[in-house]
Amino acid sequence: MKILVVGGGGREHAIIQKLKENKSVEKIFALPGNGGIAADAECVAIGAKDIPAIVEFAKANAIDFAVVAPDDPLVLGCVDALEELGIPCFGPRANAAIIEGSKVFSKALMHKYGIPTAASEAFDDPDAAIAYLEKQDYPTVIKADGLALGKGVVIAQSFDEAKAAVKEMMCDKVFGESGSRILVEEFMTGPEVSVLAFMDGKTVVPMVSAMDHKRAKDNDEGLNTGGMGTVAPNPYYTEAVAKECMEKIFVPTMNAMNAEGRPFKGCLFFGLMITPKGPRVIEYNCRFGDPETQVVLPLLESDLLTVMQAVADERLAEVEVKFSAGAACCVVLASDGYPKKYASGFEMTLPETADGEYLFVAGAKREGDKLLTAGGRVIGAVATAADLPAAVAHAYEVAAKVKFENAYCRKDIGKRALAALK
Ligand code: AMP
Ligand code: GLY
Numbered sequence: 176m177k178i179l180v181v182g183g184g185g186r187e188h189a190i191i192q193k194l195k196e197n198k199s200v201e202k203i204f205a206l207p208g209n210g211g212i213a214a215d216a217e218c219v220a221i222g223a224k225d226i227p228a229i230v231e232f233a234k235a236n237a238i239d240f241a242v243v244a245p246d247d248p249l250v251l252g253c254v255d256a257l258e259e260l261g262i263p264c265f266g267p268r269a270n271a272a273i274i275e276g277s278k279v280f281s282k283a284l285m286h287k288y289g290i291p292t293a294a295s296e297a298f299d300d301p302d303a304a305i306a307y308l309e310k311q312d313y314p315t316v317i318k319a320d321g322l323a324l325g326k327g328v329v330i331a332q333s334f335d336e337a338k339a340a341v342k343e344m345m346c347d348k349v350f351g352e353s354g355s356r357i358l359v360e361e362f363m364t365g366p367e368v369s370v371l372a373f374m375d376g377k378t379v380v381p382m383v384s385a386m387d388h389k390r391a392k393d394n395d396e397g398l399n400t401g402g403m404g405t406v407a408p409n410p411y412y413t414e415a416v417a418k419e420c421m422e423k424i425f426v427p428t429m430n431a432m433n434a435e436g437r438p439f440k441g442c443l444f445f446g447l448m449i450t451p452k453g454p455r456v457i458e459y460n461c462r463f464g465d466p467e468t469q470v471v472l473p474l475l476e477s478d479l480l481t482v483m484q485a486v487a488d489e490r491l492a493e494v495e496v497k498f499s500a501g502a503a504c505c506v507v508l509a510s511d512g513y514p515k516k517y518a519s520g521f522e523m524t525l526p527e528t529a530d531g532e533y534l535f536v537a538g539a540k541r542e543g544d545k546l547l548t549a550g551g552r553v554i555g556a557v558a559t560a561a562d563l564p565a566a567v568a569h570a571y572e573v574a575a576k577v578k579f580e581n582a583y584c585r586k587d588i589g590k591r592a593l594a595a596l597k
Contacts, residue, residue, distance in 0.1 A: 292455050523548060
């Protein structure tokens with residue numbers, strides 16, 4: 176089989192390595208991939224948002240199956256376009272990807288179908304938003320409606336901060352049209368859990384839970400990033416919480432999307448907060464998480480391609496989705512300065528990995544036979560082990576073997592999870 180994977184980060188590298196375990200896979204094309212992914216797939220210089228070029232490539236290369244990983248192409252209708260050619264795809268169509276593409280949509284969905292989430296109001300007029308904000312308790316959360324590279328959320332500590340955020344999003348348009356509409360949300364508290372779930376519109380199968388570390392610096396300080404590390408499973412996601420999530424959130428979300436005529440097929444990412452009143456949805460993503468995927472897929476014992484094909488054919492209930500009882504940790508090696516300005520273009524060499532060790536490359540390019548850093552997040556150093564303490568210790572050993580100039584990583588990935596275990 177010839178497989179096309181749209182995307183080019185650490186998440187895509189983890190997906191590609193897992194797909195390769197299937198013997199029927201002859202070739203994987205990554206669009207655009209990256210210098211590290213090039214060791215596992217043929218990278219083609221087509222951007223993940225260039226839907227016409229992706230479609231043209233798929234047609235010319237007789238692709239048998241496509242996996243569309245990032246949010247942008249999903250929201251832009253990449254799956255719709257490939258399915259029109261008759262190519263089976265893993266990933267939601269645009270009318271379902273809106274669950275991530277519009278926070279106003281997903282909030283309205285949750286309120287309409289009684290799915291637990293923070294109370295909220297939507298606004299498309301800045302004056303109305305400001306009048307409402309004057310009467311709120313603080314902190315209060317302000318969110319841009321559309322995709323904003325994970326930066327469209329402001330936790331305002333005061334009315335003045337809230338007013339400034341509204342002005343930036345709605346008047347100065349710092350996130351472009353994504354901020355034309357905003358949400359004002361109740362501030363919730365509690366540990367956060369990421370749950371990725373396979374979903375085919377009929378069945379939902381949650382994967383092993385994960386914990387992300389979004390802030391740039393140790394002790395959850397510094398700016399928000401795409402994610403500086405992950406562990407799986409997440410100790411706050413107990414069996415009782417999992418059961419409640421399945422009954423009150425996962426199945427109701429699938430049914431709600433069906434009722435709206437927007438069946439969701441692919442990986443639905445539930446960003447959850449375990450509040451004193453029970454689990455609540457913070458956000459949905461219409462795709463695998465990054466770097467959640469880098470810890471979840473190494474624990475998947477079943478064949479990924481088989482599961483993805485079953486999702487595409489709406490036969491998810493018929494296949495086995497089994498995870499190992501162990502744990503995994505991913506330490507992201509970033510370019511120092513990320514998520515702001517950083518220097519890159521430094522040469523790196525990747526050490527050999529043993530069983531249970533992985534180096535998923537997020538930002539690198541090839542120049543001749545050299546591999547150079549090219550991006551904020553550069554490498555996800557991952558280890559699996561029998562339990563979480565061993566996985567965390569081992570992931571840091573793997574990370575220590577990777578050397579490049581200007582490297583930076585958080586030193587406390589998994590610390591909170593390990594404390595919660597005690
Ligand atoms: P999001 O982009 O919606 O995932 O939000 C980014 C981060 O902001 C989340 O991971 C939370 O830490 C925080 N956040 C978002 N919404 C809320 C809320 N209603 N209450 C408290 N924290 C929130
Ligand atoms: N790690 C969070 C995300 O993928 O959005």
